[in-house]
Amino acid sequence: MMNQPNAQAKKGILLFVLLLGSFLSILNQTILNVALPDLMKEFEVSASTIQWLSTGFMLVNGILVPVTAFLMKRFTTRQLFICSMFLLLVGTFINAIAPSFALLLTGRLIQAAGAGIIMPLLMMVVLVVFPEENRGTAMGMIGLAMIFAPAIGPTLAGFVIEYFSWRWLFIGMFPLVVIVIALAFKYLVNVSDTSKPKLDMIGIILSTVGFGGLLYGFSTAGDKGWGSAEVLTFLVGGVIFLILFIWRQLASNDPLLNLRVFMNKMFTMATLINSLVTMVMYADMILLPIYLQSSRGYTVLETGLLLLPGALLNAVMSPISGRLFDKFGAKPLALVGLIFNIAAIWGVTHLSETTSYSYLMIRTIILRIGMSLLTMPITTAGLNSLSKQLNAHGSAVTNTVRQVAGAIGTSLVVTIMTTSTKNHAETLIHSGNILSKTQLIKESTILGINDAYFFTAILGILAFLVTIFMPKKNAATKTIAEKQHDTIPAEGR
Incomplete structure (x- = not known):
């Protein structure tokens, strides 16, 4: 029989390899965000077209994630993870050499096919390997991948684009993915039983x-x-x-996707809150770089450096929020996190040509503190409320809704920004003020971004209102106990 230290070591290396793969997958998802204005010029496409590099990635994730519940039953953890990393590798190679926007988008979609498998797989492994009382801490480590990767991506991208070119984002990623595949071949083991379900x-x-x-x-x-x-x-x-x-x-x-998980009140509320918070997070990651670079003239590197302190704070806060969840539950953390989020988003609903760099950095730090207290505690609370038999489906549903919410949220805020910018431009033209074409575009774009941020703030307020009605930790724990009791046959009680 395996001794305890050895078991812990195996858990550690398993989680480490999966986390590394997840980190690279999510990093790939958001690393191009700060490069979008440059890519619009290079490939001569509009903001509505270029945002498909982000929304297309999330859409493929959202489409593929429902299938992961089937895949996790049909294939081993090792097979699924290595396959997903190979898809990520192929997509990264295509992106590095892409001569056109169409091929760059193709590479992104192949990357997304690989990334879509990893997060549900990682969550399912945590639910299987870690006991309920330690899941918050383990999920806090996953938060490093889910929140820190998108937060650090713009800084890394800014540095690479400033001194090299956007292609080096993918050239540099290639050997890292190869290393993760090699580690997976050596250390990854299967943690769940396989069967042959019908697709x-x-x-x-x-x-x-x-x-x-x-x-x-x-x-x-x-x-x-x-x-x-x-x-x-x-x-x-x-x-x-x-x-x-x-x-x-x-x-x-x-x-394919067991939607009966939504019969569980805690899971449903957690999923709804997660969707709204995800829309807020991805909206900010799209809008802020456009404002900083297109309207204020900051470089990609300066944009990345502005986001760096918040990203580093994320790295520190994610494991801490996991431990706080194990102690206090999700509701108090979520309420505090949403207060930080709403304040940070409201703080950028009145941007102007003179909004200071330091102000934007401080509000981004406040936003990241809020996100650290929200994402993984809410996700863990929802998954903990389900019975063991629904783990794979709960994980797949959570990630499906998250990705689709992120994709729709991103499309929606870009659409609001674009439509509002056109309306403000017409208003400014008819206002009687004499503006140059450059000044007109700049002012109308800033006003359009403000409107998009106002919509994002409303999403944050809605999430806060839903959280108020979330069950407390004791009530949630009671629900879990009842669920587990219901799954035990009468003769085994």
Whole structure:
């Protein structure tokens, strides 16, 4: 029988390899954000088109994650992880050599296919390997990947783009992914039982068309208008296909994605809060670089350095928030975190041409403190409330909703910014003020960004209101105990 120190060591190396892979996956997701203004010029595309490098990545994640519940039953932890890292490797290689926007987007989508598998897999491993009373600490370590990677990405990207070129973001990533694959071959073991479930191809098609239609509708509304026949067709079509997908999953005895997890109040509320918080986080990661570089003339490196203190604080706070969750539960941490978030977002709803660099740095630090107290505690609380049999589905649902919320949120804020910028430009033209074309674009863009941030603040307030009604730790723990009791056969009690 394995002794305790040896078991802990095996847990440690398993979590380390998975965390490293997850860190690189999420880093890839957001590392291009600060480079978007430069890429718009290089490939001669609009803001609505270039944002597909971010939203397309999240959409593929959102489409693929539902399948991971099936994949985690069908394949071993080792097989899935190594396969996902190979996809990440191939996508990274294509991005490094991409001569056109189309090929760069293709590489991003292949990267996303690999990244989509990793986060649900990592969460499922934690739920299997760690006892409930220690999961907060383990999930806090996952927070390093989920929050620190997107936070540190702009700083790394800023440094690389300032002294080399954006291609080196992927050239530098390539050997790191190779190292993770080598570590996985040597140290990764399987932690769950495999079976041969049937793959629901119709369910996959319905979810793909549903999520894809919604995202495309949101992302094109900025250019074509909310009343456009094309926009309305994709939005309505997306909703219809998603309803059909939900109906099929609820009617199935072996669903692709077990949506019955939403019958659990704690899980449902945690997922809703997580979705709103994710939209806030990704909105800020898109809007702030556009403001700093397009409207204020800061370099990519200066943008990255502004975000660095908040990123470093994230690295310190994530494990601490995990321990605080184990002690106090999710609700008090979430309420405090959301107060920080709402204050930080409200602080950038009135940006101007004179907003100081130091002010923006301090508000970003406040935002990152809030995110550290929110993301993993809320996720862990939701997953802890489910029975063991629903772990894989709970993890898949959590990550699906998170990715789709991030993708739709990003598209929505860019659309709001684009539409609002056009309206403000027309107002400024008719105001009688004589402005140069450059000044007109700059002022109208800043006003459009302010409107997009105002919408983001509303999302934060909604998340706060939902959190107020979240069950306390004792109530949640009681629910978990009841769930576990219900899964034990009568003769075994």
